[in-house]
Structures are given as C-alpha cells and as structure tokens.
Amino acid sequence: MQHCCEFKPDDIYYLRDNDIFSSRKLAIGFCPICSKPVAELSQWRFDGKYDRFAASGVRANDLVLKYKDEIVYSLKECNYTRFKTKPFGWKFGINKSSKTGNKEVTRQYACDFYGNKELIKSFQL
C-alpha cells in the first residue's frame, strides 16, 4: 500500500465478484509515518482492465463501510479464527438506543466486520 511511504496492509478483505469486476480485494492499513487509515480497492474489470482506487483518512473509512456488505472473508479472519468475541481489525462505531419508560438509553458499540461487538459506553438522555 502507498501513502507517505510503501507499507504492508494490516488486513485484506476479499469481496464478492459482481457483474463488472472480479478478483476484488480491499486492503486496509495505517500509514506508519502519518498514522492515517488507508484503504485500497483493487479489482479486475471484465474487459481485462485493472482498476485501483485508494483513499485515506475519513474517506478510507467511508470506502470500507461502502463495501462491508460485499466482504466474503478476510486474511486476518483466516489467520486468527480464535478471536471470536472481541472486535478486531478495522472497527467502526454504532449507536443503539432503547427506551424504557420515558428514559432513553444510548449504547455505543465498537464493531468489526465479523459480527463481533463490544460495548464502549452507555449514557441516558
């Protein structure tokens, strides 16, 4: 992967083929120099053209979220199948609200793309 320098991806997600692209891979990592998250999508178009798209920072996060439903498996998932409970790899936050009576409790979770989640904090409104 490439940002301020060349570096190895932290994880690689393998995506489902679609009508136009195959051999689709989404590499994610953190730049060792500026520590920004970097995501790089690479795929082959049906007519043999190699397609590559990279984004960093907030846009890297958007790129991963955009393709998260197309992830079939990841390199880390194969290497570390023993991690089953705690989120690992690329994490994203979700908020869940539940109402009890007239109190509303919002819980913040850190999630990964393997269905693991961890409660970070909860607060009442």
Ligand SMILES: [Zn+2]
């Ligand atoms: Zn950088």
